[in-house]
Amino acid sequence: MEKDIQKDKVLWTKNFVIINIINLLIFFGFQMLLPTLPIYAKKLGGTNSVIGLVTGAFVVSSVIIRPISGLLLDKLGRQKVFLVGLFIFIVSVFSYSLVPFISAIIMIRFIHGFGWGAVSTASNTIASDNIPKDRFGEGMGYFSLTSSLAMAVAPTIGLFVISKYNFQILFLVSTLLAVLGGIVAFKLEYKKIENKEQTKTKASLYEKVSINPSIIVFFITITYGALTSFLPLYASQKGIENIGVFFTVYAISLFISRPIFGKIIDKLGFDYAIIPGFICVIISMALLSEASNISMFLISAFIYGIGFGATQSSLQTMAMTGVAPSRLGAANATFFTAFDCGVGLGAVILGVVSANVGYAQMYLWASGSAIIAFILYFIIGRKRKLQCKTLKL
Known part of the structure; x- marks a missing residue:
């Protein structure tokens, strides 16, 4: 739901708390895969150069989609881009367990990059919408902590899951975290972009x-x-x-x-x-x-x-x-x-x-x-x- 967000000096509003929780959940699922997907690719018979493609495909697609996502965020609104990006992210992560072939993994990773680029750009924009201007540095510092916390804990948990269980469980856990983030996202109030604001600025990537x-x-x-x-x-x-x-x-x-x-x-x-x-x-x-x-x-x-x-x-x-x-x-x-x-x-x-x-x-x-x-x-x-x-x- 898109609404006008009140601008005041309160940082920890309901909306800001919610977007922090969502970012933590999504980033946690993302970070669990960073050290484990190369291992999975190796298990499927990938060479070192092929494993590099797994990383490279993701980076290429995320770089392609980010400017497009930014333009759409400002023209279509935050909610549509965020939820579509999250949907692509969820489907991609779940798909890793369905097609255990290295060529398919590279293709899925490429699609995954589109979802990640869109949803991460959108979440940062939504956070920016909800931070008072005179506390912006402080607000972005706190928002960044969610990714830092995930970065500190999630890779270790991902490695633990594949050592004690298997890759299918890993992909399921990562998917469920992103789904939970999507459920929480329905509690967000998204900033409404006024038509008069759009006409004041020239559309650009x-x-x-x-x-x-x-x-x-x-x-x-x-x-x-x-x-x-x-x-x-x-x-x-x-x-x-x-x-x-x-x-x-x-x-x-x-x-x-x-x-x-x-x-x-x-x-x-x-x-x-x-x-x-x-x-x-x-x-x-x-x-x-x-x-x-x-x-x-x-x-x-x-x-x-x-x-x-x-x-x-x-x-x-x-x-x-x-x-x-x-x-x-x-x-x-x-x-x-x-x-x-x-x-x-x-x-x-x-x-x-x-x-x-x-x-x-x-x-x-x-x-x-x-x-x-x-x-x-x-x-x-x-x-x-x-x-x-x-x-x-």
């Missing part, structure tokens, strides 16, 4: 005022692509087992830092969150390149969580600030398209680098992308920051 912070986040997420793709291989090379704890520490660090930096953005401004964040990401990559034991890996994980939490939430806030309500969908799509591209291209580019110089040197190279993001912030990011300050948002 991308939001112009969100481009600068999106470019910067692209270079930051290259480092995240390096972590998700190559860290287990790097740790194995160093003789370190159970490296999954790295991502747990990283997620805990995100969980702690995001709300803190959100409040800092609202009270002191972007510099006080983004600059320390960049420094932390650079340091963490440099430490990782020199890591020789589990302690160094975990220190790097904690520092990276602080840095990534500060920069990602700050840049997302910057991308949303000053955007017309009828363009929030496009703004979220612009930001997360750049986010996905950074992760995907980071894995590809740094994979080539690692083949030539090794994993340790690759992470030192990855710190270079964070340095580029740091420089770009002072060239194009601060210009956007001054626009936000002028708008007093």
Whole structure:
């Protein structure tokens, strides 16, 4: 049901609580599959290159659908895009257990990316609709905690399920979580996009005022692509087992830092969150390149969580600030398209680098992308920051 949402300074409204619960459920089901689908593909006879296609197909489709979803969110409304995306997501996850063939898994993964790209863009837009402008940084920090919590717990649970039961149970649990999220979604009140708002803004797949912070986040997420793709291989090379704890520490660090930096953005401004964040990401990559034991890996994980939490939430806030309500969908799509591209291209580019110089040197190279993001912030990011300050948002 679409309604006019009251704009006030109350953050924890019924609507905001509900969208946080929904995001947690959907993200939990999504994160359970990240470390387990490659194992499933391997079990079905997939080679390493084919397993790469399983990941690549998902990234390609999610990048394709995000700008289209953003446009539709602003033209058709939040509810239709959100529920259709969720339906595709649910059907895709359930379908993994029906066709145990590697070629079918790649096709389903491609369709799954469409559902994930649409539903995640919509959920971020719905959250944006329900956060007071003067508490936007804080609100997005709390909203991001749901994904951080899922990131910390869900992969471990997914691996536990396939070790104790089987992949069919895993797919069923993931499906049920998404279905539960869909049921809760019927309690949401969606922002109504007025016709007069739509006529004030030109229809476009991308939001112009969100481009600068999106470019910067692209270079930051290259480092995240390096972590998700190559860290287990790097740790194995160093003789370190159970490296999954790295991502747990990283997620805990995100969980702690995001709300803190959100409040800092609202009270002191972007510099006080983004600059320390960049420094932390650079340091963490440099430490990782020199890591020789589990302690160094975990220190790097904690520092990276602080840095990534500060920069990602700050840049997302910057991308949303000053955007017309009828363009929030496009703004979220612009930001997360750049986010996905950074992760995907980071894995590809740094994979080539690692083949030539090794994993340790690759992470030192990855710190270079964070340095580029740091420089770009002072060239194009601060210009956007001054626009936000002028708008007093």
